[in-house]
Amino acid sequence: MTDISAMLTQTATHTLECSRLTKHYGAQQVLRGVDLHVRSGQIVALLGPSGCGKTTTLRLIAGFEEPDRGRIAIDGRVVTDAKTAIAVEQRQIGMVFQEYALFPHLSVADNIGFGLPGNARDKAGRIGELLALVGLAGLEKRMPHELSGGQQQRVALARALAPQPRVLLLDEPFSNLDTALRAQVRSEVKAILRQAGITCVLVTHDQEEALSLADEIAVMFDGQIAQMADAQTLYHKPATRQVAAFVGEANFLPAMAHGDQAACALGTVGLHEAATGSVDLMIRPEQLQLLPEVNGVRAVVRWQEFYGHDQRIGIALESGEALTVRMDGDAHFVVGETSGVKLRSAAHAFAGATVQTT
Amino acid sequence: MSIVTRSLTTITKPVAPAITGRGIRVSWRIPLLPVLIAGLISLPILLLAAELLTPKLDLWAQLWSTVLPRMLGNTLLLMAGVGAGTLIIGTGLAWLVTMYQFPGCAFFDRALLLPLAMPAFIMGFIFMSLFDYAGPVQTAWRALFGRSAPFPDIHSGGGAIIVMTLVLYPYVYMLARSAFREQAGVTLEAARALGCGRKRAFWRIAIPMARPSLAAGAALALMEAMTDFATVRFFSFPTISEGVVRLWEGRMDRVAATELASLLMIVALALLVVERQLRGRARYHQQGGSGRRPVRAALKGQSKWGAFAVCALVLFAAFVLPIGQLVLWAVHEINGHVPGTWETVYGQYVGNSFALAGIAAVLTVGLALLLAHSARIWKSRFVHGLTRIGTMGYALPGSVIAAGVLLTIAPVDHTLHEWLGTGLLLTGSVVGLMYAYVVRFLAVAHKSVESSLDKVKPSMDEAARTLGARPWDVLRRIQAPLVANGVLAALILVFVDVMKELPATLLLRPFGLDTLGVWAYMLAAESFWQAASIPALTIVAVGLIPVILLMRTGDRA
Incomplete structure (x- = not known):
C-alpha cells in the first residue's frame, strides 16, 4: 500500500519521463531501450564513454530527432510517441x-532576450534578472566574440533559462573550457541552476563533472542505462563491473563468498552484502592500505605515482595479482620493497558467473 | 525565483500534427534544384563537347592550312610567358613583403593587389599607345639616341605577355602571400634553427611547401589570359580566343567560331582540372599552420632600397602609370570637349552596363544561394559533385561560353519561332548574355555565399528552435542576418566582373546594346585612345571597389 502511494506521488512529480527509447542510424543501433525519469528540480547527468548514446538521448528529448520507438513526456504531456512529434x-x-x-x-x-515574447521594453526586465543571476550585469551591450569562454558559457545558460523552460538540457557544457577554468565555472553553474530550481539533464563523459554536479547519475553503455543512482551509491555499490571500472578506479579480485565474508588473495575479507559461491570483489584503491611490518599477506611495490596530497602505488601480491593502492602523500614506500597489505573496509561483490564476461 | 512555476495550462497549445511515415519522405526525393542548376551550367559545355565528337573535317583542314598553327603556337607561347611571368613576379613580391622589413613594406603588402582592378584590354591599349612607334617613349628614345636607335617591336608576343603579367600577377601574389604567412611561420623558424639561412629556406622550404598555392594562382592567371582576345589583338598576336571572336564578329562565321571554341574549351578544362587538384592540396598543405606570421627581418643599406625599388617599379608600371595616363587623357578629352560627342552616349552606356551587371549579379547570387543551401541540406557526395559541375564556368574563356550558350539557346529559339512566330526571342535579347554571365560567374558568387553560410553552425539553428523560433523565424532572425554580408560581397564581385567582361558581351549583346566595355574596346581598336579613356576610367573606378574591400579584409582570397 505504502509502496504504491509512494510510486504514485513520484510519477506525479516527474518532470521528464523517457520510456523505452530506441534509435537506429542506418544499421547501427545507438539506443536500445532507454528509460529515464527525472523529478522536478533534479539535476541528472547522463554519463558514459563517447558513442554510448547519451547525446542522442538528449537530442531526442529536445526533439531534434525522433526515436524509432518509445515515448517522451514533459510535465505529463506527451511530446514524442508513435503518434506524436511535437516540434522543438x-x-x-x-x-x-x-x-x-x-x-x-x-x-x-x-x-x-531571443526567446522572450514581447517588445524590447517587456524583455528588458527579464534580461536584467538573468544577467544578475549569471553575474554578467553591465555586459549586456557586448558582442559574443568580445567575451571570454566562461562568460560566453554563462550567456548561453542565461539565454536558455530566459523563457522559463520546463527542462534544461546541457550538452557537454564544460568541455570547451580549459581545465583551470572548468572547476570554477562548474561550481558557478551549479549555484545558478540551484537558484533557478530548474530540472536539468546534463550530458558528459567526465565522471568528475557528473559526480560533482548531479543529484543522480545515469551511467550509459552501448545504448542502455546501466545504472542510475546518486554519486555515493554509484561509487560504492556499482551495479555492474563495467560501471565500477568507469566511475572511479577499481581493483577486481576473484573470491569465494560465504555469507558476509569471502576468501581471496588478501585472506578473508568482509562483504557489503551477503553472497555465496564464486564472486568478483571490487576494491577501490583507497580501501587498501600498505603496512611497513610484514605479517599476513605480503606485497611487493612495483611502481609509484606521487600527487602531493596522495599517491598511487602499484603492488603485486604473492599470488601474482596486481593491485593499485591509493594512500596519503606522507606514507613512504620504495619500489622493490616488500610490505604488508590489508583491506580497510568491506568489499563489494559481483556474482562471478554473470560478470566474468565483461 | 519562480522560473519553473509556469502553470500547466499554458502547454495545452494545439499539438503539432502527427508525422506519419517518418523518414520515408526524404529517402526517395531527388535533389531537384542542384540537378537543374548543374544541368543549366553544363549544357553549353556538353553541347560544345558534342561538336568535338562530330568534327567538320574540311573546316579543320582549312583552318590548319591557314591561321590555326600560328594561333595555337601563340596561345601556348602566351600561356608559357604569362605563367612564368606571374609566378616570378607574384612569388617574389609575396616573399619580399612577408619576410622582410623595408621602407613602405606594409603599404606595398596591400597596394600590390591594386592591378586587379585593371582589365587586361584597358592596360593593353594604354601600353600600346605609350610604347608604339609614335608614342612618347619611342619618341623620347629617338630624340636621345638618334632616329635609327633600335627599339624592341611592341607589336609582338613579348608586349602582350608583359602587359598580361603586370595585370595578372596579383593572383599568384595573393595565394603565395597567404601560403607563406600561414605555413611559413613555424616551419621556417624550425628550418633556421637547423642552420638554414633565409635564402636557402626560401628554396628548400617555402617554395616546395607553397608549390600547390603558387601553381593554383598561376592557373587562375592563365584562365584570365585565355579569355582575353582584345589585348592580343592590340599587340597583333592572335591566339585561339582572338580567332573565335574574329571568325564570329569579323567574318560572321559562327560555325567555324564554334569549332575553334570547342578546341579552346579542351585547353581550358585541362587547366581547370590542374587548378582544382592543386587547390585541394594547397588546403591540405596549409592546415599545419599555427597562424603566427614569420618575423620580418629588417633589410639594411642597399638591399633595403633595392626591395623598395622592385615593389615601387611593379606598382608604378602596373597601376600608377596606366591610371595616370587614363586620367591625363580624360582631362584632355574633357577640356577639349566638342559638344555632341561622347557625353550624349555616356549616360546611356553607363546605364546599360549597370543594368546588365545588376541583373546578372542578382540572378547569379540567387542561383548560388540555392545551390549552396541545397548542398547544406543534402550533404551528399552527389550534390557536392553537382556543385563542382555548376561552378566550373570560371575556367572557361568568355568566347567559349558564348559559343556554348548560342548552341544551347539557338535551337530553343528556332522551335519557339516555328510554334509561336516569336522571332529571335532568346538569341536576340539579353537572355543569352545573362545565361553566359551566370555560367561564367556562378563560381565567384558561390564561393562567397558558401563561406558565409558556413558561419551559421547547425547548433545555432537548433538553439533558436529550443528558444521557440519556428523554421521561418530561424531563417529570418538567424540565417539571413548572418549571410547578408557574404551575399553583399557576392553581389559586388559579380557586378564588377560583369562590368569588366568583354568577349561574351561583345559576341552575345543584342543589336544596339552597347556597354562601357564594348565602347572602350571599340574606340581603342580604332586608336581613339583619348576618347576611350572616359569609359575605361569608369570601369577601373568600379573595379577598384572589390579590390579595396579585399585590401581591407587582409589576405582572405
Missing part, C-alpha cells in the same frame, strides 16, 4: 550547447 519550439525546453551556439550578430542582451 513548442516543447518549452532550454538547451546549452557544447559550443554555446551564441548568435554572433546579436549582443549579449539580444541573445538572452
Whole structure:
C-alpha cells in the first residue's frame, strides 16, 4: 500500500519521463531501450564513454530527432510517441550547447532576450534578472566574440533559462573550457541552476563533472542505462563491473563468498552484502592500505605515482595479482620493497558467473 | 525565483500534427534544384563537347592550312610567358613583403593587389599607345639616341605577355602571400634553427611547401589570359580566343567560331582540372599552420632600397602609370570637349552596363544561394559533385561560353519561332548574355555565399528552435542576418566582373546594346585612345571597389 502511494506521488512529480527509447542510424543501433525519469528540480547527468548514446538521448528529448520507438513526456504531456512529434519550439525546453551556439550578430542582451515574447521594453526586465543571476550585469551591450569562454558559457545558460523552460538540457557544457577554468565555472553553474530550481539533464563523459554536479547519475553503455543512482551509491555499490571500472578506479579480485565474508588473495575479507559461491570483489584503491611490518599477506611495490596530497602505488601480491593502492602523500614506500597489505573496509561483490564476461 | 512555476495550462497549445511515415519522405526525393542548376551550367559545355565528337573535317583542314598553327603556337607561347611571368613576379613580391622589413613594406603588402582592378584590354591599349612607334617613349628614345636607335617591336608576343603579367600577377601574389604567412611561420623558424639561412629556406622550404598555392594562382592567371582576345589583338598576336571572336564578329562565321571554341574549351578544362587538384592540396598543405606570421627581418643599406625599388617599379608600371595616363587623357578629352560627342552616349552606356551587371549579379547570387543551401541540406557526395559541375564556368574563356550558350539557346529559339512566330526571342535579347554571365560567374558568387553560410553552425539553428523560433523565424532572425554580408560581397564581385567582361558581351549583346566595355574596346581598336579613356576610367573606378574591400579584409582570397 505504502509502496504504491509512494510510486504514485513520484510519477506525479516527474518532470521528464523517457520510456523505452530506441534509435537506429542506418544499421547501427545507438539506443536500445532507454528509460529515464527525472523529478522536478533534479539535476541528472547522463554519463558514459563517447558513442554510448547519451547525446542522442538528449537530442531526442529536445526533439531534434525522433526515436524509432518509445515515448517522451514533459510535465505529463506527451511530446514524442508513435503518434506524436511535437516540434522543438513548442516543447518549452532550454538547451546549452557544447559550443554555446551564441548568435554572433546579436549582443549579449539580444541573445538572452531571443526567446522572450514581447517588445524590447517587456524583455528588458527579464534580461536584467538573468544577467544578475549569471553575474554578467553591465555586459549586456557586448558582442559574443568580445567575451571570454566562461562568460560566453554563462550567456548561453542565461539565454536558455530566459523563457522559463520546463527542462534544461546541457550538452557537454564544460568541455570547451580549459581545465583551470572548468572547476570554477562548474561550481558557478551549479549555484545558478540551484537558484533557478530548474530540472536539468546534463550530458558528459567526465565522471568528475557528473559526480560533482548531479543529484543522480545515469551511467550509459552501448545504448542502455546501466545504472542510475546518486554519486555515493554509484561509487560504492556499482551495479555492474563495467560501471565500477568507469566511475572511479577499481581493483577486481576473484573470491569465494560465504555469507558476509569471502576468501581471496588478501585472506578473508568482509562483504557489503551477503553472497555465496564464486564472486568478483571490487576494491577501490583507497580501501587498501600498505603496512611497513610484514605479517599476513605480503606485497611487493612495483611502481609509484606521487600527487602531493596522495599517491598511487602499484603492488603485486604473492599470488601474482596486481593491485593499485591509493594512500596519503606522507606514507613512504620504495619500489622493490616488500610490505604488508590489508583491506580497510568491506568489499563489494559481483556474482562471478554473470560478470566474468565483461 | 519562480522560473519553473509556469502553470500547466499554458502547454495545452494545439499539438503539432502527427508525422506519419517518418523518414520515408526524404529517402526517395531527388535533389531537384542542384540537378537543374548543374544541368543549366553544363549544357553549353556538353553541347560544345558534342561538336568535338562530330568534327567538320574540311573546316579543320582549312583552318590548319591557314591561321590555326600560328594561333595555337601563340596561345601556348602566351600561356608559357604569362605563367612564368606571374609566378616570378607574384612569388617574389609575396616573399619580399612577408619576410622582410623595408621602407613602405606594409603599404606595398596591400597596394600590390591594386592591378586587379585593371582589365587586361584597358592596360593593353594604354601600353600600346605609350610604347608604339609614335608614342612618347619611342619618341623620347629617338630624340636621345638618334632616329635609327633600335627599339624592341611592341607589336609582338613579348608586349602582350608583359602587359598580361603586370595585370595578372596579383593572383599568384595573393595565394603565395597567404601560403607563406600561414605555413611559413613555424616551419621556417624550425628550418633556421637547423642552420638554414633565409635564402636557402626560401628554396628548400617555402617554395616546395607553397608549390600547390603558387601553381593554383598561376592557373587562375592563365584562365584570365585565355579569355582575353582584345589585348592580343592590340599587340597583333592572335591566339585561339582572338580567332573565335574574329571568325564570329569579323567574318560572321559562327560555325567555324564554334569549332575553334570547342578546341579552346579542351585547353581550358585541362587547366581547370590542374587548378582544382592543386587547390585541394594547397588546403591540405596549409592546415599545419599555427597562424603566427614569420618575423620580418629588417633589410639594411642597399638591399633595403633595392626591395623598395622592385615593389615601387611593379606598382608604378602596373597601376600608377596606366591610371595616370587614363586620367591625363580624360582631362584632355574633357577640356577639349566638342559638344555632341561622347557625353550624349555616356549616360546611356553607363546605364546599360549597370543594368546588365545588376541583373546578372542578382540572378547569379540567387542561383548560388540555392545551390549552396541545397548542398547544406543534402550533404551528399552527389550534390557536392553537382556543385563542382555548376561552378566550373570560371575556367572557361568568355568566347567559349558564348559559343556554348548560342548552341544551347539557338535551337530553343528556332522551335519557339516555328510554334509561336516569336522571332529571335532568346538569341536576340539579353537572355543569352545573362545565361553566359551566370555560367561564367556562378563560381565567384558561390564561393562567397558558401563561406558565409558556413558561419551559421547547425547548433545555432537548433538553439533558436529550443528558444521557440519556428523554421521561418530561424531563417529570418538567424540565417539571413548572418549571410547578408557574404551575399553583399557576392553581389559586388559579380557586378564588377560583369562590368569588366568583354568577349561574351561583345559576341552575345543584342543589336544596339552597347556597354562601357564594348565602347572602350571599340574606340581603342580604332586608336581613339583619348576618347576611350572616359569609359575605361569608369570601369577601373568600379573595379577598384572589390579590390579595396579585399585590401581591407587582409589576405582572405
